[in-house]
Amino acid sequence: GAGVSQSPSNKVTEKGKDVELRCDPISGHTALYWYRQRLGQGLEFLIYFQGNSAPDKSGLPSDRFSAERTGESVSTLTIQRTQQEDSAVYLCASSSPGAGTEAFFGQGTRLTVV
Amino acid sequence: AQKITQTQPGMFVQEKEAVTLDCTYDTSDPSYGLFWYKQPSSGEMIFLIYQGSYDQQNATEGRYSLNFQKARKSANLVISASQLGDSAMYFCAMREYYGNNRLAFGKGNQVVVIP
Numbered sequence: 001g002a003g004v005s006q007s008p009s010n011k012v013t014e015k016g017k018d019v020e021l022r023c024d025p026i027s028g029h030t031a032l033y034w035y036r037q038r039l040g041q042g043l044e045f046l047i048y049f050q051g052n053s054a055p056d057k058s059g060l061p062s063d064r065f066s067a068e069r070t071g072e073s074v075s076t077l078t079i080q081r082t083q084q085e086d087s088a089v090y091l092c093a094s095s096s097p098g099a100g101t102e103a104f105f106g107q108g109t110r111l112t113v114v
Numbered sequence: 115a116q117k118i119t120q121t122q123p124g125m126f127v128q129e130k131e132a133v134t135l136d137c138t139y140d141t142s143d144p145s146y147g148l149f150w151y152k153q154p155s156s157g158e159m160i161f162l163i164y165q166g167s168y169d170q171q172n173a174t175e176g177r178y179s180l181n182f183q184k185a186r187k188s189a190n191l192v193i194s195a196s197q198l199g200d201s202a203m204y205f206c207a208m209r210e211y212y213g214n215n216r217l218a219f220g221k222g223n224q225v226v227v228i229p
Contacts, residue, residue, distance in 0.1 A: 017166045035219070042219055042220065044207065045189040045217075045218060048217075056215070071126070089157065091159065093159070095217075096126060100147045100209075102164055103149075103217055105158065108157060
């Protein structure tokens with residue numbers, strides 16, 4: 001497809017389990033962003049990739065959160081030992097090189113921790 | 115550090131009227147880009163308009179225009195001739211050119227268009 005693809009679209013998990021969220025950016029987009037959006041709230045920055053490296057991980061809320069990107073394409077956000085406060089929509093965005101280019105967003109993964 | 119501020123409470127707008135959404139920002143980077151996104155109740159993030167810090171003209175895209183006042187560090191979005199489909203959350207965002215390239219968002223403005 002031509003857009004940013006995220007999977008799964010919905011995920012219900014039990015507290016304490018690990019989850020992996022996947023993002024397929026638009027081909028050729030070297031910049032990739034992960035955000036968390038709690039219900040009715042704004043976008044909370046988590047991590048930014050340029051190529052396969054992550055120059056800014058400052059938004060990851062705890063060491064239970066990690067992310068990686070391989071082949072300058074797919075990225076995976078992993079949450080270990082999930083807690084109820086991790087319930088949110090996780091949004092991924094990608095953009096082509098150049099700070100003036102807009103970011104394109106996926107539809108998000110809605111994570112519910114029960 | 116980047117900071118984007120959107121402080122207006124939820125807004126009700128009459129159909130066909132114009133609405134202005136406020137956004138102020140703070141950066142020490144001399145070059146940066148400003149973006150506005152729309153998020154309807156379906157949750158998708160839709161890019162609306164972009165303004166570069168060195169652009170001489172205010173950006174316009176159809177019914178959207180950006181009132182860019184660099185000295186005041188404000189980048190207000192103006193939506194003209196509001197339509198019912200404009201009901202959504204609107205987010206202002208900024209990316210620094212020489213900084214860490216993070217795309218940082220404000221907390222958003224809720225707009226409801228009433229017939």
